[in-house]
Amino acid sequence: MPEQNIVRRIKKAVARVKPRIKKNDMVMVVTGRERGKTGKVMRVMADDARVIVERLNVVKRHSKPRGPQSPGGIVEKEAPIPISNVMFFCERCNAPVRVGIKTAADGARIRICRRCGEQLGNE
Numbered sequence: 111m112p113e114q115n116i117v118r119r120i121k122k123a124v125a126r127v128k129p130r131i132k133k134n135d136m137v138m139v140v141t142g143r144e145r146g147k148t149g150k151v152m153r154v155m156a157d158d159a160r161v162i163v164e165r166l167n168v169v170k171r172h173s174k175p176r177g178p179q180s181p182g183g184i185v186e187k188e189a190p191i192p193i194s195n196v197m198f199f200c201e202r203c204n205a206p207v208r209v210g211i212k213t214a215a216d217g218a219r220i221r222i223c224r225r226c227g228e229q230l231g232n233e
């Protein structure tokens with residue numbers, strides 16, 4: 111179906127934008143089931159535009175026993191959250207904020223809080 115191809119192309123184009131959220135950032139979920147909760151980013155899946163946030167969006171997985179090392183049972187695991195559903199959580203503002211990019215005097219691109227101007231580390 112041509113429509114699907116178009117959707118796929120758009121998704122790829124969107125994914126090419128470098129996420130402003132990085133591993134170990136604190137984020138707040140702003141939409142969905144976990145709205146209002148904060149957590150630390152464990153993994154950024156840039157190609158899928160998703161993030162995995164520690165202890166958020168936990169799903170139960172039923173795994174079969176596979177020998178003495180993995181007895182099976184119900185395993186709780188974080189499921190990816192669309193990156194558009196989370197915002198950077200600025201601890202100085204104590205609020206979810208948008209992240210800006212600023213070029214420093216030495217040419218390095220650094221991330222800043224758009225609300226208070228706090229520097230958030232390199233891009």
Ligand SMILES: [Zn+2]
Pocket residue numbers: 200201202203204207223224225226227228
């Ligand atoms: Zn701030």
